[in-house]
Each structure stands twice: as structure tokens, then as C-alpha cells.
Amino acid sequence: MLLENLALFLRIVRHGSMAAAGREMGLSPATVSERLAALEAQYGTRLLTRTTRSLSLTEEGRALAEGAPNLLAEAEALQSRLRDGVTHVAGPIHVSAPSDLGRNRIARLLDRFMALHPGVSIDLHLSDGYIDLAAQGIDLAIRYGALADSSLIVRPLAPSARIVCAAPAYLERHAPPEHPEDLHRHNCMMMRFRGEVDRAWPFIIDGKPRTLLLSGNRIANDGALVREWCIEGHGIARKAEWDIVEDISAGRLIPLLRGFEVAPLRLQALYPKGRAQITRIRLLLEFLVAEFAGQAP
Structure with a gap:
């Protein structure tokens, strides 16, 4: 009965109306009131503030509204396993990844995961900018670098150096840089993050960190496009x-200035609290951890 009452509570929240939720579930107004009262008694707190004109969530009600979907999803998965007698993984997973990494690596890994679990569906969001995981309904995000949102859980996947690189065609026309200062004489193609152009490239020079402000004639907010420009020989890029x-293994790009690189960034998986308790998301997370561990560059 608790799970049924939770499902009713979520319908009330979604509709903003006890009557509408009751009609959807085929329950009388009296039954809806009784079940809501039973749920509040179960948790020992008021979940909704009710007036003759409106409903609003209490703080406790808001917390339950955020956590109840996970409880119901886990209960459904458990019921399926008990009913079918096998481990059955199904349902949607909303994933976010950087554009270049998402197209060229994450998408292939998701294909393999879905082949293992045909009942899973994937909604992949590609973006090199910041997104609000909760607002976008993202279950799992793959990101480089420091964590901005402290409410998210982090699972490290692998280190990832940022490598200055260029295509052989570009290096045939321009002498390869031997020192970071030489980049001032080259066309350096830039990424734009959150409206800011990444002109400041960090290096370790004479044992000390130093940042150079560089310039070029191509800027994009899409890492995949910067990579394409680089492969086509339009200039030098700094890529994960x-x-x-x-591309390096195939000879399409040549790494440069590797002796001046700063410490690698961390590639990591981020997810809202509670998401890893959902079986399909936990299995995808473990799958990604294993895959990146076995494919270290």
C-alpha cells in the first residue's frame, strides 16, 4: 500500500490537484484523502499544505517528491526480477556528455551497453557548456575537470591530459613549435565555454606554471568542430x-609540446544523489568505469 500511496502522491504533485489525481487513478475524493493521510502518518509529517483553492508542498513533501520516483523505479525493477526469475534491466537513462567525446566514444559505449540490456533506452544530450542536471532530468553526466555543483556525486573514470596538437598538413606549412612561446606565431583555434573564449593555455615552463594568452581565427563552442578544423589543417588546437x-594513433594529428604539459584533468561521471540506486543507472556507471579503465590512452 505504501508504494501505491507514493504513486498517488506523485500524481497529486504533478496535477496540483487531489481531485485530478483521483480521477486518473479511479479513486473517489474520500479515498484520495484517506490515502494521503495514511502516507503522512507513515512519515509522521505533513506533506501538503491544503487550502480551498490550492495545494503546495511542505519541505518534507518536496523531499519526498524528489526521492519517490527512485523508490518506485527500484520497486518496479525488483518486482520484474522476482516475477521473471531473471535480472531484467529496463527503462530510460538520460545521459549528458561533451560533444566530441560523446559522438566518438560515449555513443559507441552506449551502443554496447544497450546490446547487453535491450530493455534500456538512451536519451543522449551532447553539450560542451554547463547544464543543470536536475533541471534537465539528466541521470548521468560525463565531464572533464573540477566539479562545480557540490550536490552531485562524482565517480572518477580516467585521467585525461590536454594535448596541444596539429595535423601533418599544417605542420608541413608551418614549423612545429618547440617551446610554448612559439605558439604566438601560430593560428591557435579556441573553444568557448559559458560565453568565455579559452585563450589562456597553461603550461609548465622551467618547472613553474605559466599561462599564455593566445589567438587565432577560429572559435567554436563545439569541441567536435574544433577537432575537425584541426584535422583539416587550419591551425593548432588544445584537446582532451x-x-x-x-587521431594520434592514425597519424591524423601530431601531439606537440608534451614536455610542457600541466597535470592531466580528470574525466568523471556525475550524477544526482540517489540515481546510482536505480539498477539500470548503476549498471551503466559500472560499465563505463570498467570500459575506461581498460582503454587508457
Whole structure:
């Protein structure tokens, strides 16, 4: 009965109306009131503030509204396992990833995961900018670098150096830089993050960190496009190692100035609290951890 009452509570929240939720579930107004009262008694607190004209969530009600979907999803998965006698993983997973890494690596890994679990569906959001995971309904995000939102849980996947690189065609026309200062004489293609152009490239020079402000004639907020420009020989780029490891192996890109690199960034999985308790999301997370561990550049 608790799960049924939770489902009713979520319908009330979604509709903003006890009567509408009751009609959807085929329950009388009296029954809806009784079940809501039973749920509040179960948790020992008021969940909704009710007036003749409106409903509003209490703080406790808001917390339950955020956590109840996970409880119901887990209960459904458990019921399926008990009913079918097998581990059955199904349902949607909303994933976010950087554009270049998402297209060239994450998408392939998701294909393999879905082949293992045909009942899973994937909604992949590609973006190199900041997104609000909760507002966008994202279950799992793959990101480089420091964590901005302290409410998210972090699972490290792998280190990833940022590599200065260029195509052989570009280096045939321009002498390769031997020192970071030489980049001032080159066309350096930039990424734009959150409206800011990434002109400041960090290096370790003479054992000390130093940042150079560079320039070029191509800027984009899409890492995949910057990589394409680089492969086409339009200039020099600074790309995450995971984005270009295959291009380097195939000779499409040449790494430069590796002796001056700063410490690698961390590639990591981020997810809202409670998401990893959902079986399909936990299995995807473990799958990604294992895959990146076995594919270190």
C-alpha cells in the first residue's frame, strides 16, 4: 500500500490537484484523502499544505517528491526480477556528455551497453557548456575537470591530459613549435565555454606554471568542430586526450609540446544523489568505469 500511496502522491504533485489525481487513478475524493493521510502518518509529517483553492508542498513533501520516483523505479525493477526469475534491466537513462567525446566514444559505449540490456533506452544530450542536471532530468553526466555543483556525486573514470596538437598538413606549412612561446606565431583555434573564449593555455615552463594568452581565427563552442578544423589543417588546437587518442594513433594529428604539459584533468561521471540506486543507472556507471579503465590512452 505504501508504494501505491507514493504513486498517488506523485500524481497529486504533478496535477496540483487531489481531485485530478483521483480521477486518473479511479479513486473517489474520500479515498484520495484517506490515502494521503495514511502516507503522512507513515512519515509522521505533513506533506501538503491544503487550502480551498490550492495545494503546495511542505519541505518534507518536496523531499519526498524528489526521492519517490527512485523508490518506485527500484520497486518496479525488483518486482520484474522476482516475477521473471531473471535480472531484467529496463527503462530510460538520460545521459549528458561533451560533444566530441560523446559522438566518438560515449555513443559507441552506449551502443554496447544497450546490446547487453535491450530493455534500456538512451536519451543522449551532447553539450560542451554547463547544464543543470536536475533541471534537465539528466541521470548521468560525463565531464572533464573540477566539479562545480557540490550536490552531485562524482565517480572518477580516467585521467585525461590536454594535448596541444596539429595535423601533418599544417605542420608541413608551418614549423612545429618547440617551446610554448612559439605558439604566438601560430593560428591557435579556441573553444568557448559559458560565453568565455579559452585563450589562456597553461603550461609548465622551467618547472613553474605559466599561462599564455593566445589567438587565432577560429572559435567554436563545439569541441567536435574544433577537432575537425584541426584535422583539416587550419591551425593548432588544445584537446582532451580522450578526444584525439585515435587521431594520434592514425597519424591524423601530431601531439606537440608534451614536455610542457600541466597535470592531466580528470574525466568523471556525475550524477544526482540517489540515481546510482536505480539498477539500470548503476549498471551503466559500472560499465563505463570498467570500459575506461581498460582503454587508457
